Amino acid sequence: MAARRQALRLAARALEQRLNADTSDHAGPPLPCSCGGRADYHGRHSKTMESVLGPLHLERAYYHCAHCQSGFCPRDQALRWESFSLTPGVLRMTASAAALVSFEESSELLHELAGVEVSAKQVERAAEALGARDRGRRTATSRNDGRSGSHHVSGNGWHRSAHAHSGSR
Numbered sequence: 001m002a003a004r005r006q007a008l009r010l011a012a013r014a015l016e017q018r019l020n021a022d023t024s025d026h027a028g029p030p031l032p033c034s035c036g037g038r039a040d041y042h043g044r045h046s047k048t049m050e051s052v053l054g055p056l057h058l059e060r061a062y063y064h065c066a067h068c069q070s071g072f073c074p075r076d077q078a079l080r081w082e083s084f085s086l087t088p089g090v091l092r093m094t095a096s097a098a099a100l101v102s103f104e105e106s107s108e109l110l111h112e113l114a115g116v117e118v119s120a121k122q123v124e125r126a127a128e129a130l131g132a133r134d135r136g137r138r139t140a141t142s143r144n145d146g147r148s149g150s151h152h153v154s155g156n157g158w159h160r161s162a163h164a165h166s167g168s169r
């Protein structure tokens, strides 16, 4: 396990270096902001992303819009890393765990099984965005028992009458 961790750390450092050496996400001219304004380049910002390899310390071009006072990193959007600080692989694991156990337990599970650090708060945010419908469906089953209940009864009735029929023979 320790050797595996070490190998993952090395892979993480290599990936980190490759991504940080690639500064093509800084195009130069201002980029259009979602508010309709223009976002100007404001240097490279670093952020720690939780990946399946462990934490990645990444520097990305940051654009800030003076009109709506918000900023974004084009690379985060391109790689779908926005808002969670989780790479897609970790995001999928997080959503899977959160569908089965609580946010706190998911956080512990991800740490123990995958060695990734995802806080209960991050699990909650990711689950709300990705698995909200699944959780809603599960909690709604108790209220939705009318339809499934009648189906169960009619199935049972058919089975019983068929059994009675074969018994009379």
Ligand SMILES: [Zn+2]
Binding pocket: 033, 034, 035, 036, 037, 038, 065, 066, 067, 068, 069, 070
């Ligand atoms: Zn804006």
